[in-house]
Each structure stands twice: as C-alpha cells, then as structure tokens.
Amino acid sequence: MVNLKYAYYPGCASKEITKEADKATRLVCEALGIELVDMPKANCCGAGLLTDYDYELSLALNARIFAEAETMSLDILTICSTCLMVMSSANRDMKNSESELNLANNALSSAGLHYSGKGKLTHLLWVLAKDYGLEKLSKKVVKPLTWLKVAPFYGCHSLRPSDALGMDDPQKPWTLDAVIKALGAQPVEYKGKTKCCGFQIDLVAEDTAVKMTGKRLIEAKTRGADCLVTPCPFCHINLDNYQGLAEKKAGQKIGLPVFHLAQLVGLALGLSAEDMSLTRHLVSAEGIVR
Amino acid sequence: MKIKLKIKRSAPLNESEPFFQAFSIDAYEGMTVLEALLKIADEDDPTLSFRKSCRSAICGSCAMTINGHARLACNTQILPEIHKFGEVILEPLSNHAVLKDLMVDLAPFWEKMERVMPYLTPPDAENTAKMTSEDEAKIDKSQQCIMCGSCNSECNALEIDEHYAGPAALAKAWRFIGDTREGFAEKRLDKLSTEHGMWDCVRCGHCTQYCPKNVAPLKAIELLRSRAIKLGITDNHGAKHALSMTNSIKRVGRLDEAAMTFKTLGFLRSLGMIPFGIKMELHGKMPLPLILPQIDGMDEVKAIFKTFEEKDKNKEDSGGKS
Structure with a gap:
C-alpha cells in the first residue's frame, strides 16, 4: 500500500466559519494514516465569484495554488466541493489549452512562479472511497x-x-x-x-x-x-x-x-x-x- | 432483448392523477428512446403524447427527463441506459407545467427568450458585417442552442423561482451581448442585473452538464457577469458580492466573510443579520473582522493582480472594450 500524503487545502470556509470540518479532517486523517501537509501560501480559489469578476485572473490565481503544491511534489487534497470544482475547472482549461496555460504562466512569471499544468487535485471523499479504500x-x-x-x-x-x-x-x-x-x-x-x-x-x-x-x-x-x-x-x-x-x-x-x-x-x-x-x-x- | 419502459402518464385536462405505465418492447442494439416511443405509439397506445421531429438532435423537440435528467430522446440509446440503471424511466421535462404525458407547456421558455430580445441591434446600419473569427469564437458556443429546454428543466434556481431568467435565455443574451457588432450591450446588461436576472444563478452546473449541444450556459452567465462588472454595472448585490470576494483575495489572499457580508448587503441590510449573527456567535461561528491573518507570499498575489490591472488599463487606453 502506497503511503497517502497530500498537500492540504482546506479552503477558506474551513479556516474560519466551518473550522470544525478542518479539525475533524486532521484527526480522521491522523487516525487513518493519511498524511496532510499544510500549504501556507495557498490563496483562495475564488469560489466562482472570482471567475465572475475575471476568468483569466481566476486561472492565474488557481495556477498559483497548483504551483505551490508542485514545489512540494504532492497532489492537493481539499475538503470543499466548491474549491474542488473551481480548481479542477481551471486545471482542465489549462490542460486542454496551451494558450490558457501560457496566459496563467505569463501572470505567474511576474511573481517569479511557474506551473507545469500537470497538477492533480482530489477530495477527502474520493480518497476514502477509492485511494484509501x-x-x-x-x-x-x-x-x-x-x-x-x-x-x-x-x-x-x-x-x-x-x-x-x-x-x-x-x-x-x-x-x-x-x-x-x-x-x-x-x-x-x-x-x-x-x-x-x-x-x-x-x-x-x-x-x-x-x-x-x-x-x-x-x-x-x-x-x-x-x-x-x-x-x-x-x-x-x-x-x-x-x-x-x-x-x-x-x-x-x-x-x-x-x-x-x-x-x-x-x-x-x-x-x-x-x-x-x-x-x-x-x-x-x-x-x-x- | 425484451425490456420495460416506464412512462409517466398525465392528462391534466381530465384532472386525473399522474401514474406510471410500463410498456414492454423488444430493444435492439442502437435503438433510441425516441424509436421506442414511436413503436409504442404505433403498436400499443396511439394516445401516448410526446414531441418529435428531426430524429437527429437538430430540432430540439424531443427533450424529456430520461432516468432522472433532461436529455433528447433521439440522442439517447436504450441499451446503455438499461446497463447503467437497470431500467428506463421517462418523465416530462421538469420546471414546466405538463400538458399531456411527455409534453410540457414551453410558453414560459419562449417568454424568457423573448425578454432578452434575441436579435442583433447594431448602433448603425453600416456596422453590421465586421467581425473577425476570433470575435466569433467568443460567442460560438452560445449560437449552438437548439431551444430544447433541457437546461431550464434542470436549472435549480428555476425550480424555486419561476421568474428567474434561466440558463437558456441568459446564454442567448450572451450571444448578442458578446457580439462585437451589438450596440446596446450596456443597456441589455443593466436589464439583466435586476431581480430574477443573471446574478440569481446558483452555479449548480446542471445546465452545462445536461445541454445536448455543449452550449455551456453557465460559462455564458459568467461572461455576462464579467462584462457587466467591467462596464461598471455594479450597483446590485450580485456584482458587489463578486467584487468584495475579489478585493478580499487582493487584500489578504483569502475570503473575509464578515467584510463580504457587509460589502454585499450594505449597512442597513447587514443590521438585519444581527440576530442571526448572535446565534452564530453562540456556537463560535461568527467570523471575526479585522483580525483575519493574511496568507504567506501576498507579494506574489499582488504581483499577479497588478499584471491584470495593467492589462485592463492598456485596453482602456487603446479605446477597445474588454
């Protein structure tokens, strides 16, 4: 059995208003032997509202989250379905289209960052149902x-x-x-x-x-x-x-x-x-x- | 292969209660739901009502609820449904009044469509033909709609609020607002920014998931919203909500719930939230304003924002609309 280890992205809600979900996740993962590594730099995915404001900006900021996980050489695990959807959608677009990946990377380069477009993201639910078993x-x-x-x-x-x-x-x-x-x-x-x-x-x-x-x-x-x-x-x-x-x-x-x-x-x-x-x-x- | 098709029968004019009726048919490889319905109407029950025309997913007549979700009967095969669900259950489209059996009253669908004025209105007669293929690509998907009503049937906002504009009409609105030849985009967006308009979408994603022609209405709604914000049509709760989220990320890299409620609702409506806030506080759930820690590496987030602000500024300077 491969050791399960993820870059942990609880999402903004579970940092404040639903922090009980974050605490429970940490305890459950500890009990199951799933290792979670914090992402201190991770920004908000935008919850769709950032996409409403500006799709390209949203692509770049979501690419920044994946770029951080890439420096940790880990897949991302979230406990928020909305983060899952927003980040997966951005990732799909960057995987399907070179021009959108370049667009995100042009913005990231201003911050000295780069994203390969190969990042992976999962949810605690999926890990339990499939990877953990x-x-x-x-x-x-x-x-x-x-x-x-x-x-x-x-x-x-x-x-x-x-x-x-x-x-x-x-x-x-x-x-x-x-x-x-x-x-x-x-x-x-x-x-x-x-x-x-x-x-x-x-x-x-x-x-x-x-x-x-x-x-x-x-x-x-x-x-x-x-x-x-x-x-x-x-x-x-x-x-x-x-x-x-x-x-x-x-x-x-x-x-x-x-x-x-x-x-x-x-x-x-x-x-x-x-x-x-x-x-x-x-x-x-x-x-x-x- | 002998299979059973369960069809929801209703005849509201008779004031009889709807009921499910099972029809047994011989299904063959490749047989569509529409072919099965035609066979039943032909051989078993000529009173069975459903709409159909082209049989090739072009006319949009035969949309119905197949095993729980809106799809085209001519575009859905029987055997894969049996393999996946063990049965085939046919019901009329949701969110619309049933006329008989699998036929619904689409009048509200057409009324919503008419309300967004689905025709191009160039500012002057000379400006009718100029459009690059790049410009066209931006509205390409929204032109593929066949008006089948699947998205409105699946829409969760429409399920609760019948006055909501709905995904079909909003995708159509983007087809014209996103058209570089349109002269009244701002006026149209103003109208769409009112109650029951484009900001009432709940982002459930059903419209985009079940559209048989890949129109992606949710994407069109996002584009409408972005365009409205860029044009300064922001005096409404929806745009304020998106703006306060964006500003929160720009300031601390993450969501600031307290500030967001206040900025979206304004001072007076926020006062109305106080009893709710007290209840939340009793369970330790009140988000605390002002002491929200920012994420690490905010300089990176700020640099990314800056590149887009410069982009927007350049567009303004060159006089072009975003």
Whole structure:
C-alpha cells in the first residue's frame, strides 16, 4: 500500500466559519494514516465569484495554488466541493489549452512562479472511497453507526461539471453512499441529494436560497433521514446555519442535524463528539450521537 | 432483448392523477428512446403524447427527463441506459407545467427568450458585417442552442423561482451581448442585473452538464457577469458580492466573510443579520473582522493582480472594450 500524503487545502470556509470540518479532517486523517501537509501560501480559489469578476485572473490565481503544491511534489487534497470544482475547472482549461496555460504562466512569471499544468487535485471523499479504500475504511470502524439513517448530500460541485471533476457520476453518484455504508450507517435515497443547497445566492437572492435549503432538508426528512452528511462546507453552512431560516420560511420544524463528512467518519472511528466539535453546529446532534 | 419502459402518464385536462405505465418492447442494439416511443405509439397506445421531429438532435423537440435528467430522446440509446440503471424511466421535462404525458407547456421558455430580445441591434446600419473569427469564437458556443429546454428543466434556481431568467435565455443574451457588432450591450446588461436576472444563478452546473449541444450556459452567465462588472454595472448585490470576494483575495489572499457580508448587503441590510449573527456567535461561528491573518507570499498575489490591472488599463487606453 502506497503511503497517502497530500498537500492540504482546506479552503477558506474551513479556516474560519466551518473550522470544525478542518479539525475533524486532521484527526480522521491522523487516525487513518493519511498524511496532510499544510500549504501556507495557498490563496483562495475564488469560489466562482472570482471567475465572475475575471476568468483569466481566476486561472492565474488557481495556477498559483497548483504551483505551490508542485514545489512540494504532492497532489492537493481539499475538503470543499466548491474549491474542488473551481480548481479542477481551471486545471482542465489549462490542460486542454496551451494558450490558457501560457496566459496563467505569463501572470505567474511576474511573481517569479511557474506551473507545469500537470497538477492533480482530489477530495477527502474520493480518497476514502477509492485511494484509501472502502474495505480498509470499514475495518477501521470501531463504532459502526448502525442506528443512523443518513441522507447523503452531494450537492453540486463534487459532481458537476463531470468533464473537469472526472471521479463520480453525476447521474448515478456512489462515493458518499458507499462511505456511509462503510461506516455501518444506512444511506437514504432522495432526489435532492445531487441538487443545490442555495449557498451561492445567500447574499444575492436570500428568498430563493432559503427556500431551496428548506426543500432539500424537508425531502431528506420525509424520506426518513435522521441526519445529513455533506462533503462541502458551503452546503453545511446552508443546511445547518440557515436551517432555522428555512424552517421559518417553510412554516414547519425540520430539526435535521448535518455532519461534515470527516465528522461522521470520525464518530465511526471512535473519536469523541467533543473532538468532532459537534457543539459548533446550530442544529444539535445530541439525540442521535451515541 | 425484451425490456420495460416506464412512462409517466398525465392528462391534466381530465384532472386525473399522474401514474406510471410500463410498456414492454423488444430493444435492439442502437435503438433510441425516441424509436421506442414511436413503436409504442404505433403498436400499443396511439394516445401516448410526446414531441418529435428531426430524429437527429437538430430540432430540439424531443427533450424529456430520461432516468432522472433532461436529455433528447433521439440522442439517447436504450441499451446503455438499461446497463447503467437497470431500467428506463421517462418523465416530462421538469420546471414546466405538463400538458399531456411527455409534453410540457414551453410558453414560459419562449417568454424568457423573448425578454432578452434575441436579435442583433447594431448602433448603425453600416456596422453590421465586421467581425473577425476570433470575435466569433467568443460567442460560438452560445449560437449552438437548439431551444430544447433541457437546461431550464434542470436549472435549480428555476425550480424555486419561476421568474428567474434561466440558463437558456441568459446564454442567448450572451450571444448578442458578446457580439462585437451589438450596440446596446450596456443597456441589455443593466436589464439583466435586476431581480430574477443573471446574478440569481446558483452555479449548480446542471445546465452545462445536461445541454445536448455543449452550449455551456453557465460559462455564458459568467461572461455576462464579467462584462457587466467591467462596464461598471455594479450597483446590485450580485456584482458587489463578486467584487468584495475579489478585493478580499487582493487584500489578504483569502475570503473575509464578515467584510463580504457587509460589502454585499450594505449597512442597513447587514443590521438585519444581527440576530442571526448572535446565534452564530453562540456556537463560535461568527467570523471575526479585522483580525483575519493574511496568507504567506501576498507579494506574489499582488504581483499577479497588478499584471491584470495593467492589462485592463492598456485596453482602456487603446479605446477597445474588454
């Protein structure tokens, strides 16, 4: 078995507002023997907003992140689906087109940097489902979550655009479902699992965003879910932090706890609720964590 | 190979409840969903309603929901679907009212299209023909739309807000706004920057994933947004949001959540966020302004920004639009 070692890119959200996801990831990776090396120079990917501002600038700044990983001779691992999508899309464009790679490198040269265009990027979810392996993961489980019905919330950016991401199947996603099963829990099937949480327009069209969040949560609950798990901190912000607003808008109590992927894995590995910082969530998971 | 096709039947005029009906057919290698539907209509049930015309992915008539997502019936083969999903389930397009069976009312689709005024309006009669192939390439993808409605059916923003302009019309808007011969790009962008306009896209990526002609509407929306910002059409929450993110990266290399909320919403609407902020603070989730540490190597980030600012300035000096 090859030693798994990555340049670690948690993304801006998990450095502040969802830092519980970062802490849980570090503890889980330590427990599994996956080595994470910090990237002190890494800038924000732009979360799509930088692409709105200027696509070429976004290419160059994403190339800068890959250039840093290149100096470390490591592939990048992120725990944010939006970072995954933005960086993978930029990387696809630079791989497919020499002129776009040159464009990025022209800007990088002003900062004394260079990117080969050959960088690789993965997500904790994909590493668990494939590189680390589901069988090996399930062997590490000391507390199978057999009592939990978990609604996987893939959201958008770990699935689409598939020509840039390449791992999961947007029509028939399997990675998150498989990890839930490996932890001993039961995945819940529902249509909203591959749809949008609304995060991108929280500050632009709040009414639409909050209704969208509520619709996903209510569907998962109707299908019998005890909780949700998501590989994306932005989805977590809407599904958890905005759940109260969604309840008000929908005129009904929802009360569904939402886990970051690493938190659910950590609980099954026997790490404590305290280590997983569950009190940082706005919707309490007290009733369902044993 | 004998297979079953499950088709969602509805007849809203009868006020009957929609139901799924299974039809058994002999599927052969290469058989398309449309060929199967024609066979069923021919041999089993002539009342089965669906749209079709060219049978070669040109006319855009036969878009429907096939195993969960919008695709063209003439462009989707039966056997690969069976291999992947074990079944073939056909439903009408989403986000549109059903007329009967697999036919939806596309009137809202056409209304949205008309609202973006899908025709070129050059500033003067002489300026109608000049365009380089390089200029054309910038709008090339957006011209390939066959108006099948797949993107609007998949759009998550449209699922919640029926008044949203939607990916099809926005891609069409870029076809004209991105055209170097267009004379009213700024006016058009002004209009698109209002409520339910181009800033309401949630970036779910469904439109681009499922478009059968590779129009990439999300890319068109990004280009519209960039053009609007460069033209100074920024007095709206969407543009302010993109600008505050960009400025945050320029200043500290990363996202500054507190500043971003404030700059996007402005002072008064930020006040409305205070009760929510207190709840967040109780769970240690309130982003702290002012003490945000910057990333290492900010001089590199600043140098990269500078090259683009100089580029923009050169474009302005030479008088050309970006």
